[in-house]
Amino acid sequence: CSIYIDTIVVNSLPSDPPPVISGKKAYCFGDPFIPLTVSGSGILWYTSATSTTGSTVAPIINTSIPGTYVFYASQTVNCESSRDSIVIKVKPRIRPDFTFYVHIDCNGGLVDFTNTTTNANSYLWDFGDGSPVRDTNIIGTSHVYTVEGTYYVKLTADSGVCSRDTTIEVAINHIFNAAFSTSPDTICAGESISFNDLSTPAGTFASYVW
Numbered sequence: 001c002s003i004y005i006d007t008i009v010v011n012s013l014p015s016d017p018p019p020v021i022s023g024k025k026a027y028c029f030g031d032p033f034i035p036l037t038v039s040g041s042g043i044l045w046y047t048s049a050t051s052t053t054g055s056t057v058a059p060i061i062n063t064s065i066p067g068t069y070v071f072y073a074s075q076t077v078n079c080e081s082s083r084d085s086i087v088i089k090v091k092p093r094i095r096p097d098f099t100f101y102v103h104i105d106c107n108g109g110l111v112d113f114t115n116t117t118t119n120a121n122s123y124l125w126d127f128g129d130g131s132p133v134r135d136t137n138i139i140g141t142s143h144v145y146t147v148e149g150t151y152y153v154k155l156t157a158d159s160g161v162c163s164r165d166t167t168i169e170v171a172i173n174h175i176f177n178a179a180f181s182t183s184p185d186t187i188c189a190g191e192s193i194s195f196n197d198l199s200t201p202a203g204t205f206a207s208y209v210w
Helices: none
Strands: 043-046 067-075 084-090 098-103 109-115 122-126 134-136 140-145 149-158 163-172 180-183 194-197
Antiparallel strands (some): 122 134
8 A cells, every 4th residue: 555645834933022011100099091002013901911811902090099000911913922011000099188276375376287188108388487398207297486477388298109288277366465344334332343354365364363
């Protein structure tokens, strides 16, 4: 019998080189999302390093949802390449806020400020009186105003990526006013009279001398 031999040549194509993903990697809460760009052809997008089903549609992030997002992309000119990746972080919304307490004094006004901001780690205080801006990462701070008046205190909070600020009005009154009224204001000998304290600010005096 005859033996027939056939041959086939198998050409092994090299894998395509991985694409390169480019894009903004950190967003503040609510920032407009900038579409990712990627080099290469026949791009497939994945949401994990091991998922087997890719998409030709580039991912979009809702920046009103804080978190860490990871995307992968390959290209498929001949044989699908390995995957490049990009990590994108969306920071929580910074909520700058503070409370204050004014210590009333004859010659100056000491104000204690308590920082109640969330989702930030460094702060700038502008006390509104021309004094140097104070840089701090602590919860509270104090400031002395030497001239009475109304000041607009600005707190700027920063997370390293995002920054927001808030401004609150602070009124400083240094002067005490001693005042009183009598009831009645006219009496006969032997009758009693009442003296009523009208000093301001009310409730701030430790003692009185009549």
